[in-house]
Amino acid sequence: MTARIFGRVAGSIGALFGASVLAFVFLRLAPSDPARLIVGEFAPEEAVEAQRRALGLHENIVVQYYRYMRDFLTGDWGFSYSTGTPVSSAIEARLPATIELSLYAFVLAFAAALILALLATYRRRPVVDGALRTVSFIGLGTPPFWLGLLLLVTLSGTGLFPGPEGRLQPDVAAPPNVTSLYTVDAVLAGQWHTLGDALWHMTLPAITLGLVPFAFLVRLLRANLLEVAREPFITFARSKGLSRWTAFRRHALPNAILPTVTAGGLVFAHLLAGSVLVERVFAWPGVGSLVVGGILQQDFAVVQAFILLGAASYVAMNAVVDVLYSAIDPRTRGGQGLQG
């Protein structure tokens, strides 16, 4: 057990190291000069050189990497010249919007996947099942930014949903800040109009962001449910007198949901990567659009910090999933009894 934990920690550190090196090297290979970008197109060469020195770009790349990582680990993530603030405060300001959107996208995806998978498997419904498989197939193959544009053109064009204007309508003020999640803050402050507006603005981006995780989860749940429903313990449970639904709810559902927990890491990765493009499409003021801006303006510090934080949270997420899974599945807990 100790060896396993040690192995996992070592693996996580290795993954983070790899991600940091890749991010660093690739961005340095980009054919542009951040010093030139900062001082401006018409600045004299000496000014550029001075800026380069100030940024430490004259050092060799290993030294640059070492300095960057040392600063990163002490909380200094560099200066974002595209926003004019330190990277850490730029990300901090944008993070709540991304978290709120991802959370809703996830809840939406999971709830829809669960309900539809149940409908398709609880009784034999070949038509529903076939339709669901088609939807899931299309969902997995649909690029989120394209779906986002499609929804904007069709739904917000007709006025049903707001256009790409961010988290709230321009004339609606943000609720008093407690958690920075507008929906939660609006509830806490009792501002129901603001809550409605926030939800209304979130619907299309959340659908767009949630589609791939939904398609993925619905497949997984459907397959799990079909498998568990065939187990003799379901028939045995019904032989006790439980109705079809009760047997399904008590014995098939928990067993089928269990394996989806392990897919949490994958879903999280989808949300993280998806947020970059989806936020751009809907002008959502989150980390994703910050990163897109960073890429377009060659703001290295922002992009690097995003890649590193993404990798770190992905690794952390998987560790949490591991712990969670062994906590909820009795079979992976210790304590072997009689076998035979």
Place this chain on the structure above:
Amino acid sequence: MSAGEQVLSVSGLRTVFAARGGAVTAVRDVDLDVSPGEKVGIVGESGSGKSALALSILGLIEPPGRVVGGSVRLNGQELVGLGDRELGNVRGRDIGIVFQDPLTSLNPVKKIGTQLYEAIRRHHPRLRKHEVRRRALELLHDVEISSPERRLDDFPHHYSGGMRQRVLIAIALANRPAVLIADEPTTALDTTTQAHVLWLLDRLVTEHGTAVILITHNLGVVAEFCDSVHVMYAGRFVESASTPALFANQIHPYTEALLGSILRPDRLEEGPLAAIPGAPPDLADLPPGCPFEPRCAFGNGREICQTVRPEPVTLTGILHGSSEVECHFAEERAARGELAAERT
């Protein structure tokens, strides 16, 4: 016997599974009467329809399967055609079932206690928590699980195969049903465990006066346990008799072949064990005559066997009573048996 004496009375039960290219009739118009406390054996090869019959009686046939006809009366109540909820009131209270595989019959992620409580609570919703627990402890004690207080919170994987099978029995008998169906209850267990589980089952059903339908392919188990036997072939009972009569006469050629394929120490010198040639018939495409004809050593290609489906014949006055047999040559074979009996 009049229907009033029967705790379970099945008549003309027919179960069909829809399949690609036609329907498979797994249970063909089966009649079965079980008296209170009686132990009835059903023997047959895999695929003869034994398990389909058990599930049909309980109304647990799942699509693409369907009970298309006949009647199942339990304590006089008709079960065929009842809704899921009404059937649920009967299942687990008046009739219980134990399945073959104790490893897959318990939910691996639920505690043994939870799975036991569920069976008790379903039919005694008013019981308080500690009463349900006490009843569960009694049940585990009955099936000889040692220190049951400690084992209620265990998960199935903490139990051995034999223990799990005993838990299944405890659950099936939780509400003292009038009938217990045991579908190959010992097949997945090793031989010593088998004997113990069977002995335990015998003791419990005798104590409670529970009627048992024991489904097995093991004639040794039948000889030891059952009062009467039905030999099932291709969805029909081809021979039904009391256990002594069946073992004495074996009128249907299939029964004879089945007994001939058992290993018996006193007959080791007669040479290799006889096997029944061929395989059970395709239930979707039964031959027009006797379903056993293609494999029958006795019929040997006689025209009547190939073209006419045999009707059940009741034979009385044979050794140890009477027998009902579906064979065109039942009388002839019975007479042959009597001659043999007279000679000895």
